[in-house]
Amino acid sequence: MRLPVNSGWLLVLPFLLLVGGLFLGPILNVLWISVTDPTPGVQNYAQLGSSDTLRRILWTTFRVCVICTAFSVILGYSIAYAMVHATGPAQSRMLGLLLVSFWISVLVRTFSWLMLLGRNGVVNSTLDALGIISAPIPFMRNELGVLIGMVHYMVPYAVLPIFAAMQSIDGRVVQASRSLGATGAQTFWRVYLPLTKPGVVAASLVVFIINLGFYVIPAVLGGGKVLMVAEYISVQVLITLQWGTAAMLAAILLFGVLALMFVMSRFMKLSTVFGGART
């Protein structure tokens, strides 16, 4: 007799329970705090309507994330394109370099950017010595600095899903397009790009979602003036003890991500985006 459910589920049951207890539990706790601290009610959520600061912080976060996602995916697409068209050893070297940059800690990157692009950094002092600029260019300690740092961090995350999507394309499709008279540009826009769309969507989602939680890079490279949600939550938890506000913002982020995935799922099958079976 067949079991009503696949018996494989029994094997993963303990882990599902773990996920339930250790992952969903704390998330529910955060949601609970957001409607009970300091007093029961929705006053924490009502702050969104009354506080210009909260709205500005959310807007800054959204704006920075969108811009960063766009640049990361465009750069990632170019790199993946170059990688997929490179031959054996060159491709391995490129993949190696990409993974190395993946592993550099965020603090090291942050301080490297300051040394490179800071007020007295390598770039500014070189330009100054060459007489090209008279005052240092303010690359860092502002929103531009945050974007540079974040895009640099996120490019490898964008490359990998796009690279995977490109690898699965049958090269003969492109040849077929050319042989039927399409130009190189036409082939790219009308054949190649649509075929890599799942990779691009996956990369955009991953990059955007990771960006939402960025903390160190905006805190340091923003010079205190680019306040994003993650840092604000941390201040509310650790310094001002307004856990209700912190939990509310965390909940907003969570719902934002879920809403984003829902919208995406209306346009395409999310399982293909995340490399699941194509049906």
Next chain:
Amino acid sequence: MHDKNFMRETLLQGAQAFQAGKLQRRSFLALCGMAGFASASVLAGRAEAAAGEIVMWNWGGQSEECHQSAIGAAFTKDTGVPLKFDTSGPLQGKIKEMVDSGNVTADVCDADLFDAVALGKTGHLEALDYSVIDKTKTIDGYALEFGISIILYGYAFMYDTQAYPDGPPTSWADFFDTAKFPGTRSLYKWANGSLEAALMADGVAADQLYPLDIDRALKRITAIKADTIYWGSGSEAHDMIVNGEVSMGMVWQNRGRSIETETNGRYKLVMNQALAMPGAYIVPKGNPGGADVMKFIATAQSVPAQLDLFACLGMTPTNPEAIAQMAEADQPYSITSAANMPNIALNDPTWWGENTDAAVNAFLAAIS
């Protein structure tokens, strides 16, 4: 270190879920079994909290060896009780979380006196035993029910001597005057000290600062926002100065001397109108080491401990006897020395303990 903490927290949450009946016994045991090294660290966590020793919760780095040599050595010699450290930084939120979770693993926190006011009020701290600790061995007004100031740090500013050869800035009014003293500035990003500095620049007398007029201070701060960057840690403040990012930078005053030395005197510390901050020892409610911690705090008040802390960390002693015994060359860097005392402001921990949330959030709203 971080991973160990993370695993410990994960397991603790598992344990709580198990206790609350949200997680099945078997799953919890499976979790413990899977994370072999994690259970080891939970045991280590228990060991840290064992009776018969005092665990100091501080900020790591140099402060660990300084506290051990300045206070720990003498304390262990007198009582036989060893001193251990948790260096993860006792921010208010972390202390609250530790006490609320019922798993208190620290005996004494190297915190601020305003933390004593805020967390004392909410029942997260043990009252100090003033039959063991001496109220007279600190600055007037800095021995409170739930915390006592052991050392002082402070907010002062440093300037680039090459940027202002014609006459250096000497006060917060100069610091906030970008017309007379052009160049980028740095301020502390979580309001403390920055608000007081702005008010003094606006002409408020050092002994009339509290209650702080937040709006007035923020007007002054936003007026120079385009020329200001903000730091969140001592090392960031240090880097902004020595890397030449700022012409004038607010610093924690105890770090000023080492920056002067490191830059061969190019950057100079201005102690006029510095804000003295009472660094305080506070005891989380239900601390595992019990009453021994009071003896530890008393040891920290002793003259040799106080002078050693100054030599090691640059933190100014609060014990008047220790201040009197400081060397001549150290006096300018001691925020409450006889020469500095008439020109500095003293932080009011009660105002900050009651208004941190409003002040910090108003400040963040203004600078972001």
